[in-house]
Amino acid sequence: MNDANRPYPLLINGEWIETSESFPVLDKFSGETFAHVCKADEVLANRAIKLSEEALEAGAPPPYARAEVLYSAARLIEGYRDRMVEAMVSEAGFTTMDAGTEVSRAKLTLELSAETAKHFAGHVVPFGAHPGSENRIGFTVRDPIGVVCAITPFNSPLNTVLHKVGPSFAAGNPTVLKPSSLTPVTANIMGELLVEAGMPAGFLQIIHGSGGLGEVLLKNQTVAFYTFTGSTRVGRIIQSHAGLRRTQMELGSIASTIVCDDSDLSVAVPKIANAGLRKAGQVCTSVQRLYVQDSIYDQVLKELVEVAKTIVAGDPRNPETKCGPLISLDAAKRGEEWIKSAVAAGAKLHCGGTRNGSVIDPAILTDMPETEQAWCKEAFAPLIVLRRFSDFEEAIKGANDTPFGLAAGVFTTNMQRAMLAMKCLRFGTVQINETSSARADLMPFGGVKESGFGKEGPSYAANEMSIERLIVLNP
Missing domain, CATH: 3.40.605.10 (Aldehyde Dehydrogenase; Chain A, domain 1)
Known part of the structure; x- marks a missing residue:
């Protein structure tokens, strides 16, 4: 009209x-x-x-x-x-x-x-x-x-x-x-x-x-x-x-997903990449913190970087594009600044992070200091930060350690771990064998704490x- x-x-x-x-x-x-x-x-x-x-x-x-x-x-x-x-x-x-x-x-x-x-x-x-x-x-x-x-x-x-x-x-x-x-x-x-x-x-x-x-x-x-x-x-x-x-x-939200050593990585890694980087990371449940168990950490990092490098960022009208622009130039500049600040503070950038106008190439980071904004604030940008863990309860504690509690995901085939996650993760939604960003429109969706x-x-x-x-x- x-x-x-x-x-x-x-x-x-x-x-x-x-x-x-x-x-x-x-x-x-x-x-x-x-x-x-x-x-x-x-x-x-x-x-x-x-x-x-x-x-x-x-x-x-x-x-x-x-x-x-x-x-x-x-x-x-x-x-x-x-x-x-x-x-x-x-x-x-x-x-x-x-x-x-x-x-x-x-x-x-x-x-x-x-x-x-x-x-x-x-x-x-x-x-x-x-x-x-x-x-x-x-x-x-x-x-x-x-x-x-x-x-x-x-x-x-x-x-x-x-x-x-x-x-x-x-x-x-x-x-x-x-x-x-x-x-x-x-x-x-x-x-x-x-x-x-x-x-x-x-x-x-x-x-x-x-x-x-x-x-x-x-x-x-x-x-x-x-x-x-x-x-x-x-x-x-x-x-x-x-x-x-x-x-x-x-x-607000800082969403976490936990990957245990008994997970099917052929399923988990593509889901994580999609959930963290689609819509340029501008989803309230986007995977921002990714906790990975020691024994599979290097493999997950390698595979996730490989997937992220294949994600075309740019003009959303291009059929090959999977990661479009952020909502504004200021939002893109903020995301770029957070990544640069993290690297300057000791984080390692494995791929992406380059800004072209309002577009940021999908970024995978490790060794992130806890004081950096890309770790302790909602990024709303196409970035995923990995952290290794040895004890499952340690990962749960880390995921809970934010003011927010919208959604979390856990990949495991161990029923004891799944039950512990269900009991202890303080989020409005806890997904087992899914990422934090999975949602069906008929389900009850909402958060706890400052979410x-x-x-x-x-x-x-x-x-x-x-x-x-x-x-x-x-x-």
């Missing part, structure tokens, strides 16, 4: 609204302006929230109708695939393969959200188990929580957005969406899809802007629930404004975005 000479509009109450102010969106590889997007001011943001509240007061569509909208969107998404892929390659720097995978996952997320809407209900309370209450009948009902504000990141501009919008609508809520200002175009195309699928006016508002717009959304007390994916720093700000209102936070709280995954997120009430029928 957009032409090259007009900025992408806002979606408010079912209508596409253009504003006098807009901002540029850059192609992340070339650095050139890819599109312009309309900017919402405080008045429009508050209007979007008010219209959402009015839509909910008028009544959410029944569950079967909500499901049909989401199913319809899933059926229609193939017709939007090319535009979505083109947008993500440009504004997110995704390779065409990664962008295509994002669309396929988004279709599944829509279908899962539709199923959630159909089965969204409470449960029966077994009053017969309580003496004197055996004649009571009790059950819970789930109601919409209210206006949901969704603030989404640049590194998954379609599927993460739908992991918030889909479950929110499945639960009967209207959503005010503020996508990342670095990747707003994909969200607009998604909005077109949902409008065509029959999304009722007022149940999806899409507004664009920078951090100042976020502050407006946080100050408005009509918002009942905030769902956010991003940095721990911003998460703290949102939580401080939310007060007693509920939130779901998916925040946040609450769960994504349509059925789990819908529960977060609802109010559970108890009804008791007394004789």
Whole structure:
């Protein structure tokens, strides 16, 4: 619906609204302006929230109708695939393969959200188990929580957005969406899809802007629930404004994977390389710390370097490219600086680390000092740092030794080690014989510690975005 000479509009109450102010969106590889997007001011943001509240007061569509909208969107998404892929390659720097995978996952997320809407209900309370209450009948009902504000990141501009919008609508809520200002175009195309699928006016508002717009959304007390994916720093700000209102936070991470000497390296090494270096390492569960047992350390290092050297980094439009640009030139310069700083401090760089514009060649490092940022802070760049271990409990302790706890992976065929990992790794997700970065869209996904709280995954997120009430029928 957009032409090259007009900025992408806002979606408010079912209508596409253009504003006098807009901002540029850059192609992340070339650095050139890819599109312009309309900017919402405080008045429009508050209007979007008010219209959402009015839509909910008028009544959410029944569950079967909500499901049909989401199913319809899933059926229609193939017709939007090319535009979505083109947008993500440009504004997110995704390779065409990664962008295509994002669309396929988004279709599944829509279908899962539709199923959630159909089965969204409470449960029966077994009053017969309580003496004197055996004649009571009790059950819970789930109601919409209210206006949901969704603030989404640049590194998954379609599927993460739908992991918030889909479950929110499945639960009967209207959503005010503020996508990342670095990747707003994909969200607009998604909005077109949902409008065509029959999304009722007022149940999806899409507004664009920078951090100042976020502050407006946080100050408005009509918002009942905030769902956010991003940095721990911003998460703290949102939580401080939310007060007693509920939130779901998916925040920072330093993800670890542990490789034991009984692992099948023909399986583990390719998975690790992909999980650490795809999307230029800009995934919250990317393998950043890799703990490898002494007896296989040299072999894993050799094989991982060999794989990393084969990964083509560069123009995401090139079919051979597997590692595209970082989200900005500043992000790429930061990654380069962290690698150089680590090498100057004694780390060994085995391959990669060279920056060309916003692209960094995939880097494998060892002998990393613990004080270096590439070890103790979230890198969000295509680098993997190896550390050897002799005792499995030592590796678990090392993986736990961060403020974060989003996801971890362990490769082992030893059941005792697997059980110890399940018990002792303090992460929201622990993958056995997988990397930290494996995810299925139906699973409960979320962190502990400074990685946040609450769960994504349509059925789990819908529960977060609802109010559970108890009804008791007394004789």
